[in-house]
Amino acid sequence: TLILGIETSCDETAAAVIGRDAAGRARILSNVVRSQVDEHAAYGGVVPELAARAHVEAIDAIVAAALGEAGIAPRDLSAITATIGPGLVGGLLVGASTGKAMALGLGRPFVGVNHLEGHALTPRLTDAVDYPFLLLLVSGGHTQILLVEGLGRYHRWGTTIDDALGEAFDKAAKLLSLPHPGGPNVERAAEGGDPRRFPLPRPLKGEARLDFSFSGLKTALRQAASAAAPLSERDVSDLCASFQAAAVDVLADRVGRACRRFREAFPDLAEPVIAVAGGVAANRSIRASLEAEAARAGMRLIAPPLSLCTDNGAMIAYAGLERLEAGMTDPLDVAVRSRWPLDAAAAPLVGSGK
Ligand code: ATP
Ligand code: MG
Ligand code: FE
Secondary structure, eight states: OEEEEEEOSSSEEEEEEEEEOTTSOEEEEEEEEEEOHHHHHTTTSOOHHHHHHHHHHHHHHHHHHHHHHHTOOGGGOSEEEEEEESSOHHHHHHHHHHHHHHHHHHTOOEEEEEHHHHHHHHHHHHHOOOSSEEEEEESSSOEEEEEEEETTEEEEEEEBSSOOHHHHHHHHHHHTTOOSSHHHHHHHHHTTOOTTSSOOOOTTTTOSSOOBOOHHHHHHHHHHHHHHOSOOHHHHHHHHHHHHHHHHHHHHHHHHHHHHHHHHHOTTOSSOEEEEESGGGGOHHHHHHHHHHHHHTTOEEEOOOHHHHSSOHHHHHHHHHHHHHTTOOBOTTOOOOSOOOGGGTTSOOOSSOO
């Protein structure tokens, strides 16, 4: 089985080929990503119209590169998969139309994949993790704790009620005049800073429901920054350290609670797993604190390589592979959707909108 996966839901044009080896293990044969960060940097965020055009310009070459690196011809493919939501409709249309056209031309099935399902199943691609497992998805657009019970069986245990964590890092960077993208720059500036100098709030810490909130933290950071202005390099470093400490603290509290709930729900698993996905997983303080929380709950933390944590085609191809193997293919008139919660990923996909 050889599957092509296409991802164009946000600001990455990506395509990958995966297959299964003789032992039945999933293997990545190619994974090509073209990021549009440079196109959007000047605007401090992703501009949908620019993104859609950049996808149109890049998609053919990216797909050709993915096939070329895998060393296969289009007719070798067993199926074509593409992200059909959630995301920016212009970009989704580019990837989905490309995938559908290939499926039609080659006479192969098309599988439309939920982008979040791609993130959710990545630990099965990288580490052959068994169902059920717990997933923390922390990216620029999402902050969620999900129970992954099986293919198409996802339960959202918690989500942000305002900003995503990556978004909060990006906004923190912006208000401290650090360059885009914010996450890595805030992390770097925080090194050597005093995390206790600015006492920032820990929104929703200790709450029984597993939700997150980061907009109050961002507001408190803005107030602390303007009270300390003009900011020296030391001030910025201490502000970043204090911000990161608050984020780590809240995340650890929520994840620790989720791990304990998971252990209660599934007491008999041989190796209980919590996996992390999304670009924020690159943060070393966050990784270290997740390791500690998982260990405390007697769980194994799986953090895939960063290239598979951020948006990529391999995760889409893999989700498509599981769907194909379960007989879940889609008609060529399946619609793209800008909003599509993962809890509803098992719902019928035919027709337009929700
Ligand atoms: P989504 O996948 O939800 O649509 P996205 O494409 O913006 O959102 P990713 O590409 O997975 O998300 O990750 C990008 C986000 O990760 C950005 O918000 C970025 O600031 C954040 N990030 C990257 N590295 C770090 C880091 N070292 N520390 C904190 N945040 C980081
Ligand atoms: Mg991205
Ligand atoms: Fe993503």
